[in-house]
Amino acid sequence: MSTAAIAHTEAEQSWVQPSKGRVAMFCVILAESAIFTIFVVAYIYNIGKSLYGPTPSQVLEVPIFNSICLLSSSLTIWLAEHAIERGKVKVFGLWWALTFVLGAIFLVGTGVEWHKLIYQDGLTISTNLFGTTFYSIVGLHASHVIIGLIALLTVLLFTVTGHVRQEHAERIQVLALYWHFVDAVWIVVFTVVYIIGR
Amino acid sequence: MADSTYPLPGSLETTPKRWSQAAVLEWLNSWVITVDHKKLGILYMLYSIFFLLVGGAEAIALRIQLFHPNLHIISPEVFNRLFTMHGTTMVFLVGMTYIFGFANYLIPLMIGARDMAFPRLNALSFWLTFFGGILLYYSFIGGGGLYGAGNAPDTMWWAYAPLTERAFSPGHAPDYWALSLIVTGFGTIGASVNVIATALCMRCKGMTLMRLPLLVWLNVVTSGLALITITPLTAAQVMLLIDRYFGGHFFDTQAGGSAVVWAHFFWIFGHPEVYVLVLPAFAIANEVIPVFSRKAIFGYPAMVSASVAIAFVSLGVWAHHMFTIGMSSAGNAFFVLSTELVGIPTGIKIFNWLATMWGGKIRFATPMLFCTAFVVQFLLAGLTGIMLSVAPWNWQLHSSYFVIAHFHYVLVGAIVFCIFGGIYYWYPKVTGRMLSEKLGKWHFWLFVSGFHVTFDTMHIPGLMGMPRSIYTYEANRGWGTLNMIVSIGGIIQAIAVLIFAVNLIWSYFKGKVAGNDPWDAWTLEWAIPSPPPVYNFATDPVVTSRRPLWDIKHPEDPDWKYE
Amino acid sequence: MLAKCQRYIPLSAKCAGILFASFAWQTAFAEGPQSTPSIFAPASTPATSIYGLSLFVLAITGAIFVTVASMLAFVIFRFRQRGEDDTSEPPQVYGSTQVELAWTVIPVLIVVVLFLTTARMIFAIQDAPQPKSALDVTVVGHQYWWEFNYPKLGIHAVNELHVPLSSPESPKPTYLTLLSADVIHSFWVPQLAGKTDVIPNNINKMWIDPQHPGLYVGQCAQFCGVEHAKMLLRVYVDTPEDFAKWVKNQQQQAVSDETVAAGRHVFETQACMNCHTISGTAATGRFGPDLTHMMSRDTLASGAMANNKENLREWIRHPDTFKEGSLMPAMQLNDQQLDQVTAYLSTLR
């Protein structure tokens, strides 16, 4: 068998490539951003185009508490990332659980808001253009929160059963990246729906 | 391993394993559960070719109905379904799958990896795409719907609202269209993520980004573009389904919704989509043309940056499909400019191919024949694209057969030609046997002649005022003879494609044994046996230039000296 | 503007020649009287300007094609491998900054020229101010037929658009306001102007100023459902006298002829009146075409067939015969009723 050495001095140098988990998550976030952009554009375009009520200013209340919960969960998850990087599994578990709770509060808050809109204000997805766009965009975001919460919960269960160790920091950071994205999207949705659109 | 080595081409002859050795069921099962990038690549390709035949048969049915004015061979309803299904099939089930066929099979081999970054995601993506296609075609059976109306989708592949709203399309036709494309769309996203992660994170030692084979580069750009291109369509389709199932009003013009918004969303997807389709075709040409010209690709950095530029610019040109929709004159002018700007990076590519061939020793084997024809045809297609981008002229040409001719010139004349070229080029690697050159020549010459008879002629009825999507036309319009010629050309193409199908099967059993490196090529995949072993590379390769095999074959004048 | 466009013509005579040759060849082949709506036979300013621009663009793109394609042909013949046994490799060239710069800069210049010419034409056509003398027509697209309202003249015409002749001396352009009752359509009469989409919940405008009297055909150019292919358009460009005569007739009430009262009774007692309007009768439906002056038209159902008694009767008996999938249902009239309605409708000049 004839073989040829094609090694050069270069081969001695260390060969580092980006982490594939992170690259993949960035790709997913890119794709998701495009989806949200389209929904946001549709929302903005349709502001004020409903032919009949109720209008946003009549029924929408700014969900400040909710938003604070969700946004601060970005902070707690960041603290959790830090902890696991240092190998402090207990601290990690606490921050992680707090993140989960904050996310869950947000979700419940959205549920309460929708309940009020549907049963008190009679606004459903088919009532008017506002209803259609509102439930779509907030619902799309909420569905991402749900997916995030399921992932958080899974990790939480692994932590509780003692399966999470320092070497999983990388994967946890990838997951946290997603959670940061969901939070960032909320800032956009919040601005568009509750500030510009009201 | 400091001194990595790998065998020279032609040294490691293993006889290809035949499937008959295994029990058929086990064999089939191995294809269903596989997570091997090579097998998935082959599945993607078979899927793509299968739907090319289906979509092609639909096209022939269209052409038979248009053979003569006032024919009634196919009813208007069926005709509308056929061209919708033809367009949807060709774009989503042929165009979007051949990309990942080549990408899956070749990228790990070219970058010296053992598999894709996420093998299981890879399998999932394929099967999502697979079921999406089945779902689309199931509409022929299941699309009847509650109201007895509707059937297969029949609203063009643009599916312009409000025609797709419940009020105008009862039944389930648009639902099948939207749902099946959402499913294949998820498949595409998964596959794209995989391609990018593989190309960025799985490269063998020494394979820096500027040494990636151009095929890999272009597939990375394609995948990145696909990620932000497919998703707007998914979003718009979700809105459509919200309208249809939950009584939403996104595109309900009676309740203040907008028809124009759908058009924008569709083309925000639709325009970049055509570059998603064509970039992997360029990728194939980028590999084939240098090898058969016996020269390195001319201006590698320019090729890479031109591809990236095309991808970027293509995000801002979508409304050139909407010049007639009533935009402001400033808006129209903007999209004229952005559209014509795409011509510049594309021109760079054409010129680089030309320069690669210039001064070479061009060997016209079948792959090269297809790729040469591609360059000529793409040039002409691009120029008719420039004509269409001239907004006032577009007001005349839009939705006429001139547009149909323009885009078949690209979709068939560029993409299908490159697919064929690529298959002739890599078939020996995949199967271990050469495709018959004799049948290949027949296939090529019949296909180019059929192609030109059909699509050259098709421009003229467009200029003479013939709109698209019509199932028949008046006898006194003077379009009759031309349409007859177009239809005849379609049948010539069909014969050529049949020869190709025969060649694929015949050569698999009887073709000349290929050996590792039948084309005397330069990228890593040719260094290993054909077909490659499951693990691809016995030892991890190390490369020092863009053409590792050239360096081995020409130790006196290796490439890395010039990079 | 016409003069400006004329400047382009000599530039591009060659390209045009080739196209016209194929055009002439085509007409020689077909039999019978032709009415080909070719964009190369313009008869109104927008179409003429576009024609001039198109020749200019054809010349540029043609020149690019000839240049690049001949280089390709040269390469293919000059640099093909001669003899199988010649295995030496040609000299390797990896790129050249100067050359690459050249073929980036030249296309940039071409694009600039193309863009400027195009932009000027866009503004000239799209933003042309509406003169006082202009005629206003509101076009309403319906699934598979057209409605033409002349708000200032009080006319509701259908499927066949009548407009006055316009000339440079006494310009009488027609400004169209485009609306849709259901889905997106597109108004396209190639010899008069480029197409403009007809979109629900959205108002579009376009204008024409036909310079030669006669009939110009076109059709709906945006897929709008089953019978999109038979949503044809006919524009009659009338001399001022003819146009005045036509206007006068259209402004009349429907003819009321006692000899066909039976037919009128059928019309008013069947569902016809729910969808159709005949002025001076109980029929005020808006879903289908206005039939007040239906016999003044040459065709029925937007050009699907010639307007004569047999076709009319057959249409009412079974619209699918001519236009499968049209939104007019077969009304299941018996033979006698059919004859009576046909007779009645035939009087509506």
Ligand code: HEA
């Ligand atoms: C792979 C697919 C593909 C590709 C690559 C292209 C490439 C281009 N297309 Fe095409 N196009 C389609 C697929 C494609 N198109 C499809 C599918 C449709 C219709 C969809 C539907 O309606 O159903 C369509 C429709 C379409 C329209 C809308 C027509 C209408 O409906 O009104 C327009 C208008 O501007 C257009 C323009 C262009 C341009 C300018 C390019 C450019 O990228 C071309 C660039 C290339 C060149 C210009 C040639 C090489 C360059 C040089 C030699 C340099 C010198 C040249 C200059 C400086 C000009 N295309």
Ligand code: HEA
């Ligand atoms: C990759 C994309 C692709 C490809 C390859 C093709 C290939 C072909 N297309 Fe297609 N086409 C589209 C994409 C494509 N098309 C799109 C996007 C539309 C727009 C749809 C819309 O408006 O919604 C369209 C629309 C379209 C129309 C316009 C319909 C209309 O508006 O009314 C026509 C009409 O001639 C046509 C013809 C053809 C022909 C003759 C071929 C030929 O090249 C096909 C050649 C291949 C074969 C013939 C296969 C051979 C098959 C066999 C060997 C099996 C057995 C054969 C028989 C039973 C005959 N196509």
Ligand code: CUA
């Ligand atoms: Cu109306 Cu097509």
Ligand SMILES: [Cu+2]
């Ligand atoms: Cu485009």
